[in-house]
Amino acid sequence: MKKTQYASIIALALGCAATSQAALVTGLVAYYDFEETGTAGLANKAPGATDYNGSWSGSFDAPDLDGPGFTGDATYNPGDGLSDRSTLLVGNALNVVDGNNTFADMDIGTADIGKTMTVSLWTYLAPSAGNTSARFHAFETGDTGVYDLSIGTKSNYNATGRNDYTIYGPDNDKIGTDVLNSYSEETWHHHVITATVSGADMINSYYLDGVLTRSETSVGAAANFSFTGLHFGDARDGATNDRDWDGLIDEVAIYNRAITATEADELYDRGIAGLAVVPEPSSSALLGLGLSSMLLRRKRS
Numbered sequence: 001m002k003k004t005q006y007a008s009i010i011a012l013a014l015g016c017a018a019t020s021q022a023a024l025v026t027g028l029v030a031y032y033d034f035e036e037t038g039t040a041g042l043a044n045k046a047p048g049a050t051d052y053n054g055s056w057s058g059s060f061d062a063p064d065l066d067g068p069g070f071t072g073d074a075t076y077n078p079g080d081g082l083s084d085r086s087t088l089l090v091g092n093a094l095n096v097v098d099g100n101n102t103f104a105d106m107d108i109g110t111a112d113i114g115k116t117m118t119v120s121l122w123t124y125l126a127p128s129a130g131n132t133s134a135r136f137h138a139f140e141t142g143d144t145g146v147y148d149l150s151i152g153t154k155s156n157y158n159a160t161g162r163n164d165y166t167i168y169g170p171d172n173d174k175i176g177t178d179v180l181n182s183y184s185e186e187t188w189h190h191h192v193i194t195a196t197v198s199g200a201d202m203i204n205s206y207y208l209d210g211v212l213t214r215s216e217t218s219v220g221a222a223a224n225f226s227f228t229g230l231h232f233g234d235a236r237d238g239a240t241n242d243r244d245w246d247g248l249i250d251e252v253a254i255y256n257r258a259i260t261a262t263e264a265d266e267l268y269d270r271g272i273a274g275l276a277v278v279p280e281p282s283s284s285a286l287l288g289l290g291l292s293s294m295l296l297r298r299k300r301s
Contacts, residue, residue, distance in 0.1 A: 023263060023266075024263060024266065024267065024270075024277060024278075025046070025047050025277075025278060026257070027255045027256045027257035027259075028046045028047070028253060028254075028255055028277075028278070029046060029049075029052065029108065029112065029113050029254055029255060029256050030044045030046050030049065030052045030106060030108055030252075030253070030254040031044065031045050031046040031049070031252070031253050031254070031277055031278050032044065032045065032054060032068075032094075032104075032106070032251075032252040033045055033090065033091065033092075033250070033251060033276055033277075033278070034068035034069065034070075034092055034093050034094040034249070034250060034252075035068070035069065035091050035092050036068065036069050036092075037060070037067065037068060037069030038060055038067070038068070038069070039053075039055075039056070040068075041067065041068025041069045041092075041094075042054030042055065042056060042067075042068055042104055045278060045280075046253075046278065047278065052106060052107060052108045052112070054104045054105060054106045054107075054232075055104070055105050055107070056102065056103075056104055056105075057101075057102055057103050057104075057105060057234075058100060058101065058102035058103075065095055066095055066096070066097055066100055066102050067094065067095065067102070067104075068092065068093075068094050068095075068104075069092045070085070070092055070093050070094065070095035070248065071088070071092055072085060072086045072087065072088045072093075073085050073086060074086035076126075077128075078097045078098065078099060078100075078127075078128055078131075078246065079097065079099045079100075080098075080099060080128050080130035080131055081128030081129045081130035081131070082128055082129075083126045083127060083128040083246070083247075084126060084186055085124070085126050085247065085248060087124065087186070087188065088248075088250075089122050089124070089188050089248075089250045089251065089271055089274065090122075090250055090251055090271060090274055090275065090276050091276070093124070093248040093249065093250040094232065094233065094248065094249040094250065094252075095247075095248055096232075096233035096234075096244065096245040096246065096247065096248075096249065097244075097246065098127060098131055098133055098136070098244040098245070098246035099244075100244075101234070101244055102233065102234075102244075103231050103232060103233035103234030103244070103245070104231070104232040104233055104249075105142060105229060105230075105231055105232075106229065106230045106231075106232065106252075106254070107229055108229065108230060108254060109141075109142075109143075109226070109227045109228040109229055109230075110225065110226045110227055110228075111226075111228075112256075113254060113255070113256040114256050115195065115197045115202070115222060115225050116195060116196050116197050116256070116257055116258050117194070117195050117254070117255060117256060117257070117258070118192060118193070118194045118195075118253075118254070118255035118257065118258055118259045119139065119149060119191075119192070119193050119230070119252075119253075119254055119255075120190070120191070120192045120251070120252070120253040120254075120255075120259070120264070120267055120277075121138065121139065121190075121191055121232070121249060121250070121251065121252045121253070122188055122189065122190050122191075122249065122250045122251045122271050123138045123151070123188070123189055123191065123245075123247065123248070123249055124186070124187070124188050124189075124247045124248035124249075124250075125183075125185045125186070125245070125246065125247045126185060126186050126246065126247035126248065127185070127246040127247065128246075131246055133243070133244070133246065135152045135243050136152055136243065136244065136245050136246055136247075137150050137151065137152045137231075137233075137234055137235040137243045137244070137245060138150075138151040138152070138191070138232065138233070138245055138249060139151065139230055139231060139232045139233070139249075139252075140152075140230070140231055140234070140235050140236045141227035141228075141229065141230060141231075141236055142227065142228060142229030142230060142231050142236050143226075143227050143228045143229065143236065147170050147171070147172075147225060147226065147227050148168040148169075148172050148236075149168065149169065149193055149195075149227070149230070150167070150168050150235070151165065151166075151167060151191055151193075152165070152166060152235075152243060165183040165208075167191075167193060167206045167213075169193070169195065169202065169204035169216060169218055170195070170202045170204065170218040170221040170225050171218050171221050173204070173216060173218045173221075174216070175193070175204045175205065175206045175213075175214055175215070175216045183208070188250075188271070189208065189209055190207075190208070190209050190210060190267065190268045190271055191206070191207070191208060192205075192206070192207035192259065192264040192267065193205070193206050193207075194207075194258035194259060195225070195258065196258045197222045197225075198217070198222070199222070200219075200220050200222050200223065201217050201218060201219050201220060201221060201222055202217070202218040202221040202222050202225055203215060203216075203217050203218075204216050204217075204218060205258070207261070207264040207265075207268075209268055210264060210265040210267075210268030210269065211265075212261055212264070230254070232245075232249055232252060233245040233249060250271075251267075251271055251276065251277055253267070253277050
């Protein structure tokens with residue numbers, strides 16, 4: 001009787017873990033965990049991926065540790081003063097310095113993922129006191145068209161802090177109102193932007209830290225919705241306008257579908273728990289090995 005009960009519990013646990021993990025990798029076209037340094041840290045680690053490895057603009061700066069594989073530093077000096085970048089989320093991270101005009105370029109666009117899509121990422125904004133930038137781009141489309149999938153503070157940011165975050169979708173439409181007082185510096189935040197085709201329109205949704213902030217419809221935008229690349233850590237126009245990110249980026253996931261609200265919340269929960277989007281090895285596999293060992297020990301006894 002006990003063996004039957006244990007087997008049922010184990011089967012249920014394994015089933016739940018496998019179902020949850022399978023959902024998070026379904027439609028996952030590109031995934032970057034930035035664990036390794038150099039070009040290896042920009043490899044696409046989505047299951048079965050053979051393309052869309054990232055590239056780095058500028059040289060990997062060893063003294064400043066620009067680029068992927070950053071291991072954290074409480075007294076990091078980006079060139080304009082000290083910045084606390086000691087808090088990591090899931091292993092190592094991508095480190096971007098405003099003054100160095102560096103960014104990661106992912107050669108992936110609507111031709112690869114379609115018009116119904118999702119971009120998910122974690123950000124940690126950590127500019128020093130000497131950084132006078134009013135706006136920081138965690139990512140933006142690489143083309144020079146009118147489409148802007150960006151995250152950045154407003155140019156007229158709050159006098160008490162750069163906490164007025166604005167999300168843009170197709171045709172530069174804001175996805176809802178500004179997310180006032182919801183974004184803090186030197187704090188990890190999770191962002192999910194989904195785009196869905198609905199007839200001639202595009203429905204764009206933004207989740208901040210697992211919560212749907214707002215959905216907005218861009219009327220008539222579906223026909224011309226197109227972009228040819230994603231820049232992480234910079235605006236699409238490169239070094240101009242001083243919009244470089246200044247801090248850390250981690251766990252970037254790009255889907256060829258609009259993930260659900262439940263999945264957005266799960267991605268947030270995983271990050272808070274220090275778990276990767278695509279575990280190596282997967283948590284379900286570890287769970288299976290552990291539970292199998294427990295069963296073997298019980299049988300031997």
